[in-house]
Amino acid sequence: MAKHVEYSGRLRLHKFLSEPAELMAFKSAAPHFLHLQKKKYRKQRRTLRRYFADDSFRYLPRDNAPKKSIAKYWSYRHDLFSLIDQGNIHLTEELWYSVTPERVAKFTAAFIEACLPGATTILDVFCGGGGNVVHFAKVFQKVYGVELKLEHLYCTYRNAEAYGVADRVWLKHGDWLQLAARGRFERVHVDCVFASPPWGGIDYTKTQAYDLETQLQPAGLSQLLSSFLRISANVVLFLPKNSNLQQLSEITRSLLGPEAKCKVLYARENGRDKGLLCFWGEAFYNFDAASPANSGERLAARLQEAHDLYG
Ligand SMILES: C[S@@+](CC[C@H](N)C(=O)[O-])C[C@H]1O[C@@H](n2cnc3c(N)ncnc32)[C@H](O)[C@@H]1O
Numbered sequence: 001m002a003k004h005v006e007y008s009g010r011l012r013l014h015k016f017l018s019e020p021a022e023l024m025a026f027k028s029a030a031p032h033f034l035h036l037q038k039k040k041y042r043k044q045r046r047t048l049r050r051y052f053a054d055d056s057f058r059y060l061p062r063d064n065a066p067k068k069s070i071a072k073y074w075s076y077r078h079d080l081f082s083l084i085d086q087g088n089i090h091l092t093e094e095l096w097y098s099v100t101p102e103r104v105a106k107f108t109a110a111f112i113e114a115c116l117p118g119a120t121t122i123l124d125v126f127c128g129g130g131g132n133v134v135h136f137a138k139v140f141q142k143v144y145g146v147e148l149k150l151e152h153l154y155c156t157y158r159n160a161e162a163y164g165v166a167d168r169v170w171l172k173h174g175d176w177l178q179l180a181a182r183g184r185f186e187r188v189h190v191d192c193v194f195a196s197p198p199w200g201g202i203d204y205t206k207t208q209a210y211d212l213e214t215q216l217q218p219a220g221l222s223q224l225l226s227s228f229l230r231i232s233a234n235v236v237l238f239l240p241k242n243s244n245l246q247q248l249s250e251i252t253r254s255l256l257g258p259e260a261k262c263k264v265l266y267a268r269e270n271g272r273d274k275g276l277l278c279f280w281g282e283a284f285y286n287f288d289a290a291s292p293a294n295s296g297e298r299l300a301a302r303l304q305e306a307h308d309l310y311g
Helices: 020-032 041-053 069-073 092-098 101-114 132-137 150-162 176-181 201-205 221-229 245-256 297-305
Strands: 004-005 010-015 121-124 142-147 171-172 192-195 235-239 263-269 271-280
Touching: 004 201, 020 041, 020 150, 020 171, 020 263, 041 150, 069 092, 092 150, 101 132, 101 192, 101 235, 101 263, 101 271, 121 171, 132 142, 150 171, 176 221, 192 221, 221 235, 221 245, 245 271
Parallel strands: 121 142, 121 192, 142 171, 192 235
Antiparallel strands: 004 010, 235 271, 263 271
16 A cells, blocks of 8 residues: 655655554564664664565575575574574575574573673674574673664564564664764673674685784774773674684784783584684683583583584
């Protein structure tokens, strides 16, 4: 159904949502997209409304690999989202190859929770399709997600719904570098900053030692890390498996002093390295997984799920 409506003093053709259920879905989701109710973001709000109306980017279990380019990732779909067969997972083509595998995301959330008992709030700076967000939201009360692409932010919300945690997720559309330059999140309570920045495409493995200053996007590690440390002393990054460790150590010392350390875990799945989990912050260096205090049933169960991720 199409109808003319008055909008900003001009007549525009506006397609109304035809299904009340879709309208309801958008209405209940809208408050979780921070600031989009402001007038200056009306274009983004309309786009978001359309995604909900069209139920965009949903993959149904009966689908075959939707495109040749993602056939390889389609065969690993249960490693990305174990609930994918329920038909509620939403992914853009780009997200098929950039989303964090579920077991890595579960382990990351469990490990952060174990190191920071009492933490309530985490910020995922490049939240993509919510591969990490959904598992953070299982263990933390509040998860902020920042993302440049509105369609990815929408997928994050829909995937959080699929995992029953959408009420804990708060999403901000924008470019992190601009948000950081404006000091966004510096006055918000955040116990830990997590980031899985773009690695620069699938060619990242072609160099022997991945250059963390020139290859990482949208900025080098020094700039990204210093922007995160302004928000929290606890920072976790998911970086390429071939990252230059010498450079990692030098950047850590130049930002945090000559004695500073970065804890690095190799994330492995099915015997294959997926990337490095890099941790900054006393609570992470001092965590002793073998101590009886940390061998509670909950953590043990989570770590068991991810037992092959330790390097
Ligand atoms: C590797 S993906 C993150 C995947 C995510 N952890 C997940 O599991 O779905 C990196 C994301 O960063 C986003 N991105 C790139 N540049 C950005 C920027 N300047 N600000 C915010 N997000 C950005 C990309 O659109 C992409 O979705």
